Amino acid sequence: MKKAAYPPLLFALTGVVIGAAVLANFNDFWNGLAPKATALSLDGKQTKPEAEAPQVSESQILPTTSTVSEQKPSGDTSGSKSKLWSYQPVDAPTIPVVKNQNWVRTPIDAFVLAPLEAKGLSPSTDADRATYIRRATLDVWGLIPTPEEVANFVNDTAPDAYEKLADKLLASPHYGERQARRWLDLARYSDSAGFTLDDTRPNMWRYRDYVINAFNQDKPYSRFIQEQLAGDEIAPGDQDALIATGFLRGYPDDPFSRLVVDRKYISTTDITDTVGEVFLGSTVGCARCHNHKFDKISQKDYFSLQAFFANLSASDKIPAAIGPQEIEYRNKLAKWEAASQGTRAKLKALLDPIRQKATNYFRERYTKDVQASLNKPRQQWSPHDRWVNHWFSEAFTERSLREWLQDTAKDKNAPGYDPKNPERYKQYLALQEELKKFDALKPNGSDTISGMTELGYTDAPPTRVLFGGILDRPLEEVQPAFPEALSSEKPVIVPTAFSSGRRTALANWIADQKNPLTARVFVNRIWEQYFGRGIVETVSDFGKAGTKPTNPKLLDYIAGNFVKNNWSVKKLHRQILLSSVYRQSSAHRDDVHQADPENKLLAVFPRKRLEAEEIRDSLLVASGKLEEKVGGPSVFPPIPGNLGVGDKWVVSKDAQDHNRRSLYIFTRSSVPYPLLESFDMASAQHVHHKREVTTTPLQALTLLNSDIVLDWSQALAGRVIRETGSNEIAQLDRLYQILFARAPDDTEKSTLRTFLDRQEQVIKEKALTGKFEISVPTGLKDIKDLNPIRAAAFVDLVHTVANSNDFAYRF
Numbered sequence: 001m002k003k004a005a006y007p008p009l010l011f012a013l014t015g016v017v018i019g020a021a022v023l024a025n026f027n028d029f030w031n032g033l034a035p036k037a038t039a040l041s042l043d044g045k046q047t048k049p050e051a052e053a054p055q056v057s058e059s060q061i062l063p064t065t066s067t068v069s070e071q072k073p074s075g076d077t078s079g080s081k082s083k084l085w086s087y088q089p090v091d092a093p094t095i096p097v098v099k100n101q102n103w104v105r106t107p108i109d110a111f112v113l114a115p116l117e118a119k120g121l122s123p124s125t126d127a128d129r130a131t132y133i134r135r136a137t138l139d140v141w142g143l144i145p146t147p148e149e150v151a152n153f154v155n156d157t158a159p160d161a162y163e164k165l166a167d168k169l170l171a172s173p174h175y176g177e178r179q180a181r182r183w184l185d186l187a188r189y190s191d192s193a194g195f196t197l198d199d200t201r202p203n204m205w206r207y208r209d210y211v212i213n214a215f216n217q218d219k220p221y222s223r224f225i226q227e228q229l230a231g232d233e234i235a236p237g238d239q240d241a242l243i244a245t246g247f248l249r250g251y252p253d254d255p256f257s258r259l260v261v262d263r264k265y266i267s268t269t270d271i272t273d274t275v276g277e278v279f280l281g282s283t284v285g286c287a288r289c290h291n292h293k294f295d296k297i298s299q300k301d302y303f304s305l306q307a308f309f310a311n312l313s314a315s316d317k318i319p320a321a322i323g324p325q326e327i328e329y330r331n332k333l334a335k336w337e338a339a340s341q342g343t344r345a346k347l348k349a350l351l352d353p354i355r356q357k358a359t360n361y362f363r364e365r366y367t368k369d370v371q372a373s374l375n376k377p378r379q380q381w382s383p384h385d386r387w388v389n390h391w392f393s394e395a396f397t398e399r400s401l402r403e404w405l406q407d408t409a410k411d412k413n414a415p416g417y418d419p420k421n422p423e424r425y426k427q428y429l430a431l432q433e434e435l436k437k438f439d440a441l442k443p444n445g446s447d448t449i450s451g452m453t454e455l456g457y458t459d460a461p462p463t464r465v466l467f468g469g470i471l472d473r474p475l476e477e478v479q480p481a482f483p484e485a486l487s488s489e490k491p492v493i494v495p496t497a498f499s500s501g502r503r504t505a506l507a508n509w510i511a512d513q514k515n516p517l518t519a520r521v522f523v524n525r526i527w528e529q530y531f532g533r534g535i536v537e538t539v540s541d542f543g544k545a546g547t548k549p550t551n552p553k554l555l556d557y558i559a560g561n562f563v564k565n566n567w568s569v570k571k572l573h574r575q576i577l578l579s580s581v582y583r584q585s586s587a588h589r590d591d592v593h594q595a596d597p598e599n600k601l602l603a604v605f606p607r608k609r610l611e612a613e614e615i616r617d618s619l620l621v622a623s624g625k626l627e628e629k630v631g632g633p634s635v636f637p638p639i640p641g642n643l644g645v646g647d648k649w650v651v652s653k654d655a656q657d658h659n660r661r662s663l664y665i666f667t668r669s670s671v672p673y674p675l676l677e678s679f680d681m682a683s684a685q686h687v688h689h690k691r692e693v694t695t696t697p698l699q700a701l702t703l704l705n706s707d708i709v710l711d712w713s714q715a716l717a718g719r720v721i722r723e724t725g726s727n728e729i730a731q732l733d734r735l736y737q738i739l740f741a742r743a744p745d746d747t748e749k750s751t752l753r754t755f756l757d758r759q760e761q762v763i764k765e766k767a768l769t770g771k772f773e774i775s776v777p778t779g780l781k782d783i784k785d786l787n788p789i790r791a792a793a794f795v796d797l798v799h800t801v802a803n804s805n806d807f808a809y810r811f
Contacts, residue, residue: 084295084296084485084543084544085548085549085552086281086516086517086520086536086542086543087485087486087516087517088516089514089516090516090519090520090556090559090560090563091553091556091560092556092557092560093111093553093556093557095107095110095111095557096110096111096113096114096553097110098110098113098114098117099117100113100117100122100123103123103580104580105578105579105580105583106575106578106579106580107557107561108554108557108558108575108576108579108581109579109580109581111551111553111554111557112551112554112579112581112601112602115551115601116601116602116603119595119596119601120595121591121592121595121596121601121603122603123580123581123584123602123603124584124585124586124587124589124592124603124604124605125584125585126580126583126584126585127583127584127585127586127605127811129153129154130150130153130154130741130742131585131586131741131742131811132153132162132583133145133149133150133153133154133165133741134150134740134741134810134811135605135810135811136165136166136169136577136582137149137169138610138614138618138810139178139529139530139810140169140170140174140175140178140573140577141169141172141174141175141177141178142174142177142178142181142611142613142614142617142618142661143174143178143614143617143618143621143626144618144621144622144738144739144741145741146621146738147734147737147738147741150737150741153165162577162578162583163578166573166574166577166578167574169577170570170573170574173212173216173630175215175216175570175573176211176212176213176214176215176216176630177212177630177661177663179215179569180208180211180212180215180663181613181662181663182525182529183211183215184208184211184663184682185682185687185688185689185691186277186278186687186688186689187207187211187246187247187250187274187278187687188250188251188252188274188684188685188686188687188688189204189207189208189250189667189684190204190250190252190667190668190669190684191204191205191634191666191667191668192666192667192668192669192670192684193252193253193254193255193669194252194253194254194669194670194684194685195252195253195254196254197254197256198648198668198669198670198671199255200668201316201450202316202445202446202448202633203246203316203446203448203449203450204246204249204250204450204634205445205631205632205633205634205664206243206246206320206449206450207243207244207246207247207249207250207450208634208663209631209632210240210243210244210246212630212631212663213240213631214244215569218568218569218570220566220567220568221511221519221522221562221567221568221569222511222512222513222567223511223567224244224567225279225507225510225511225518226504226507226508226511227240227241227244227245228244228245228246228247228248229245229247229248229275229503229506229507229510230245230503230504230506230507231243231244231245231451232245232451232452232453232454232499233454233496233499233501233503233504234504234507236496236498239320239321239449242318242449242451242453243449243451245451245452245453246450246451248271248309248312248452249314249316249450249451249452251267251270251271251274252270252669252685253267253314255394255395256395256399256400258365258366258367259367260366260367260370260388260391261367261369261370261471262471264387264391265471267314268306268309268310268312269285269288269306271309271312272284272285272302272305272306272309273285273288273687274687275305275506275510276305277540277541277687277689278540278687279510279517279518279521280486280510280517280518280521280542281517281520281521281524281536281539281540281541281542281543281546282295282297282483282517282541282542282543283295283540283541283543283545284297284301284302284305284483285302287299287301287302288302288303288466288469289468289469290468290469292543294543294544294545295485295543295544295545296484296485297483297485298484299465299466299469300465300478301481301483301484301485303463303464303465303466303478304463304478304479304480304481304482304483305480305481305482305483305506306463307460307463307478307479307480307481307502308480308491308502308503308505308506309502309503310383310460310461310462310463310502311383311454311455311457311459311460311461311499311500311502312452312453312454312503313386313387313390313391313452313453313454313455314394314450314451314452315390315394315450315451315452315453316394316448316449316450317394317448318448318449318450318451318453319447319448319449320446320447320448320449322447325445325632325633326447328443328445329443329445329446329447330447332441332442332443333442333443333447335441336438336441336442336443339438339441340435340438340441343431343434343435343438344435346431347428347431347432347435350424350427350428350431351398351401351405351428354401354404354405354418354421354424355401357404357416357418358400358401358404358405358416359396360416361404361408361415361416362392362396362400362404363375363392364415370388373385373388373389374388374389374392382461383457383459383460383461384461386455386457387455387461390455402428404416405421405424405425405428406425408421409421409422409424409425409426410422410425439650440653444633444635444652445632445633446633453499454498454499454500456498456499457498457499457500458495458496458497458498458499458500458501459500460500460502462477463477463478463479463480464476464477464478465478480493480502480505480506482506482509486515486516486517487509487515489509491505491506491509492505493505513563513567517542519559519560519562519563519567520536520542520555520556520559521539521540521542522562523555523558523559523562523572524536524539524549524555525539526569526572526573526576527558527576528690530576530582531602531605531606532606532608533600533606535549535550535551535552535554535555536548536549536550536555537550539689539690540687540689540690550600550601558572558575561575581602581605582605583605584602584603584604584605585604585605586604586605586606586607586811587604588604589603589604592604605811607809607810607811608693608809608810609693609695609808609809610679610808610809610810611679611680611681611691612662612675612676612677612678612679612680612681613661613662613663613676613681615679615807615808616662616675616676617661617662618807619709619712619716619802620659620661620712622712622716622719622738622739622802623712623713623715623716623719624715624716624719624779625659625712625715626659626661627656627657627659627660627661628661629656629660631664632664634664634665634666634667635652635654635657635658635660635664635665635666636649636650636651636652636657636665636666637651637652637657637658637659637660637665637673637708638651638658638708639651639673639674640674643671643674645670645671648668648670648671649666649668649671662676667684668684669684669685672684674702675702675706675708675709678696678698678699678702679699679702680692680693680694700803703802703803704799704803709799709802710775710799711778712802713775713795713798713799713802714775714776714777714778714795714798715777715778715779716735716738716798716802717777717778717791717794717795717798718777718778718779718780719738719779720734720735720738720777720798721777721780721786721791721794722779722780726785728753728756729749731794732744732749732752732753735797735798735801736748736801739801739802739804739806739807740806740807752797752801755797755800756790756793756794756797759793759796759797760789760790760793763789763792763793764789767789774788774789774792774795775792775795775796775799776788776791776792776795777791777794777795
């Protein structure tokens with residue numbers, strides 16, 4: 001790997017005194033998952049015989065087939081009001097004829113090379129193999145390769161060495177983990193509900209694992225879309241498809257809000273906006289309050305799109321199919337229940353006498369229209385009433401009882417005040433403290449699913465255009481429809497026995513290969529992942545306010561080829577990995593900088609700062625500590641003790657969980673994991689389109705002062721010594737091979753050895769004071785011949801090198 005044009009270390013090796021000083025301180029409505037389509041009511045009973053449930057036809061689920069050259073926008077946009085480039089059919093462009101045919105390894109290269117040659121530029125030479133494998137492994141896996149993997153590829157003389165490497169990378173479970181992280185950014189994934197309480201959502205990890213598996217199995221992207229939007233409709237009885245609707249369930253939520261109807265409107269709005277941005281690259285949310293200022297999307301279009309989701313209800317209590325994880329969870333839960341049985345029995349006896357009063361109190365705190373729905377006989381429920389009653393059944397929990405008991409114990413004017421409640425509340429708090437003694441036995445995870453369904457009914461509440469987007473100013477009613485600027489096609493909605501069928505119609509339209517936006521938007525996201533900039537730079541805005549594609553023919557070629565390859569995401573990645581444009585060197589070129597200062601034409605491969613998760617996970621790989629278990633409930637690694645977040649972050653008991661990939665760290669909206677937050681991790685509060693790259697002193701200080709990073713540096717130092725022995729030159733070579741996939745040059749070796757000598761002297765001088773601590777390598781069995789002062793200096797060197805630009809960037 002060639003060195004960066006700038007000094008390789010973020011911290012000058014000459015600043016040893018400062019460095020040493022700092023381093024020294026381091027059964028509800030779903031009665032089981034049915035194997036076949038079953039119409040369910042809120043209490044889990046069948047509302048119709050199973051035999052009456054019509055099966056969804058294949059034509060409802062899968063898009064029709066046609067060749068790319070035949071494509072027109074869905075329904076034919078010849079009557080479209082918009083001439084916007086992104087709303088036009090995906091073209092099947094002719095591969096350009098270029099002069100330098102030897103450089104063209106894939107059709108992608110010809111589309112990149114043609115504009116370069118037109119500008120009188122030539123592409124860069126290939127990067128060396130070590131650089132390439134580090135680059136590709138980071139891009140596909142989110143991890144650095146091992147020195148052995150680098151050596152095997154560098155020494156592979158087979159003509160298909162690059163193809164074998166690409167296939168290996170794409171076949172690994174790490175591929176799905178890396179791609180899942182990028183998708184979860186878009187899905188506003190969080191293990192908590194957000195808002196003030198930010199309660200834990202114990203089931204959302206199942207959606208995360210669904211995404212990992214979908215990428216690893218190379219699930220066609222069209223099917224991936226359909227399952228996330230309508231999995232419960234198109235594949236009844238398929239647990240994975242139901243879990244996929246976690247994409248819709250991921251909206252921030254406040255289950256204790258008194259504004260129940262407002263809450264439903266807010267959540268449906270979030271779903272609509274997210275679907276528009278993620279799948280269509282369209283800022284449809286701008287049309288909620290007024291006709292879109294730039295794109296031809298009207299308010300009517302917006303609420304017609306929202307109508308597809310009008311009958312949705314969320315549930316976090318759907319029983320999961322019993323597998324190894326559920327068995328383990330239930331076994332641990334049984335132990336907790338047995339140990340805490342006496343305390344819980346006392347709590348039940350204390351709360352049962354007030355349960356009905358508390359229920360009545362919570363009913364009465366809502367607006368009159370909500371109370372009317374709650375008090376209405378079941379046989380008279382409208383679709384809206386069903387949603388309200390289902391919501392209340394999910395929202396009313398023991399916390400509700402506690403809140404009522406607390407209110408009526410402290411406030412004599414509170415509704416339902418009972419003079420016995422102060423003593424009850426005192427007993428309640430004492431029993432809760434007693435119950436905490438058994439927290440160590442509580443299992444992590446769940447045996448339930450969070451998803452979206454329509455509660456076993458086909459009729460949906462009405463959707464109306466809202467004046468200014470204001471809920472209490474409804475105008476005309478609208479039916480589900482696609483935005484007129486995109487399509488004149490009318491949705492074909494076929495209700496099932498248990499659902500409206502609306503979302504299936506929407507999912508099929510989005511996943512139809514004739515849709516002008518879907519493939520373009522997705523392949524552009526993948527291009528941005530590899531090259532740091534999309535062909536359309538505004539990756540989630542393909543409208544008039546977004547940027548135009550720098551290479552429209554390239555975009556349409558990749559999009560069309562993606563569809564022709566049955567929406568295979570792995571084939572898309574493979575084509576990019578094997579292209580000449582991806583193999584290029586990232587070395588600076590004056591001629592390119594002058595002619596194309598932003599490198600939009602890609603005559604040079606763009607350098608890229610590693611994402612937050614790549615930095616942390618690669619440090620774990622380097623230290624030999626990465627726990628490679630795939631999937632399962634989210635974990636809580638240690639965080640700084642002074643963060644002060646109370647029970648919002650309870651460190652996982654199993655120390656192995658502390659070294660899981662960053663993908664598996666619990667994502668709490670109100671408490672981002674500090675190490676990742678410093679390096680611009682995705683916000684769980686909204687759709688996160690693109691990772692930003694900031695450069696701040698906090699990043700350097702985080703890596704320098706973090707006890708966790710120091711611990712990994714000690715482990716890495718120990719690993720290097722174990723693998724090389726006492727030869728310091730071999731140690732320096734191995735350190736660079738692990739972190740940078742290359743050996744240090746002579747200048748770097750001289751600088752590194754000078755640092756070791758000076759750092760050793762600094763530590764010796766501090767030893768004379770008797771007031772210092774040293775960090776020594778860990779993981780060594782035989783230390784009798786180890787010079788502890790020199791070893792401590794080596795740990796400081798490892799820690800500093802791991803903080804370098806050469807590590808934090810991929811070239």
